């Protein structure tokens with residue numbers, strides 16, 4: 001039996017509600033498969049923990065997590081705790097310390113999912129976004145000078161190392177190579193005259209190692225427009241931390257909304273645990289009402305199966321998500337239904353049985 005140790009950080013707001021459903025699906029799929037099993041350890045970290053203890057996670061939190069095979073995260077953030085604290089002191093620490101330099105976000109319009117553009121279809125909206133996840137514009141480097149004075153100046157430094165840039169671009173090419181797809185790089189070299197000129201150069205260099213792969217390179221502003229007007233242009237996409245953050249929300253809107261957007265933070269070498277999470281936040285406006293859509297959290301479970309080498313199982317979970325939407329009977333209010341979070345999870349489990 002392949003036993004995987006999973007650290008569960010359910011977090012705040014709707015985090016625990018959607019994670020519960022994801023775990024139902026993990027256990028069901030493990031039972032159906034018969035060769036894999038999950039052992040869960042729950043960590044109470046997040047904003048509630050911060051309000052009690054003055055910190056988002058234990059001081060030795062990273063050491064505690066290091067021996068796990070994966071981290072399954074709900075969402076963090078809650079009114080009363082600044083977002084800069086909740087994000088930086090938990091999520092970003094984990095992503096950085098565990099060198100989860102690939103943020104893999106599928107943007108795939110499943111049958112039955114709502115799409116805001118009339119020309120959107122499951123054929124033309126099918127992208128794999130690879131967002132650089134360890135440095136770039138979110139490196140946290142910078143300065144705040146002369147605070148509160150008239151000459152106040154802030155510097156927010158983008159950090160693009162050769163190692164960091166090359167490895168994430170190479171990862172995109174490796175995926176495209178396996179899946180016989182094109183690779184698109186998104187940057188902004190006309191305005192960011194160091195970082196993005198460098199990014200484009202590294203993209204060109206790495207592309208030489210993959211002569212059979214067709215490549216495209218777009219400026220981020222043009223890419224935002226093309227994603228809406230002509231999404232079929234994009235297959236495997238690689239971009240920086242900030243641009244990826246923004247464009248994957250555009251992608252989430254194209255593919256059915258935040259309730260369907262999943263993301264994996266990967267350390268591809270498996271030296272450290274990778275982290276799987278829905279893209280959405282803690283949604284304080286609907287927390288505690290039992291109406292959060294768990295499908296994004298369940299989609300990230302599908303990504304976890306892929307990562308553990310059970311791609312067929314991951315695919316079956318995705319098919320169940322598609323089926324529930326095609327049926328249209330057991331859906332949460334954000335998708336036009338009136339089902340509760342746990343009813344959606346239960347229906348997915350039933351569909352896996354069929």
Ligand SMILES: NC(=O)c1ccc[n+]([C@@H]2O[C@H](COP(=O)([O-])OP(=O)(O)OC[C@H]3O[C@@H](n4cnc5c(N)ncnc54)[C@H](O)[C@@H]3O)[C@@H](O)[C@H]2O)c1
Nearest residue numbers: 075076077078083258259279280281282283286292293334
């Ligand atoms: N990865 C994370 O943990 C993460 C990501 C984004 C935001 N946040 C945090 O979450 C808090 C709220 O942020 P926000 O309101 O900007 O974003 P949000 O994603 O929490 O919510 C945005 C809107 O989408 C809806 N929504 C989100 N997920 C949903 C789901 N699964 N089902 C149905 N509706 C859903 C919400 O009700 C809300 O109207 C903030 O504190 C923010 O910092 C955390």
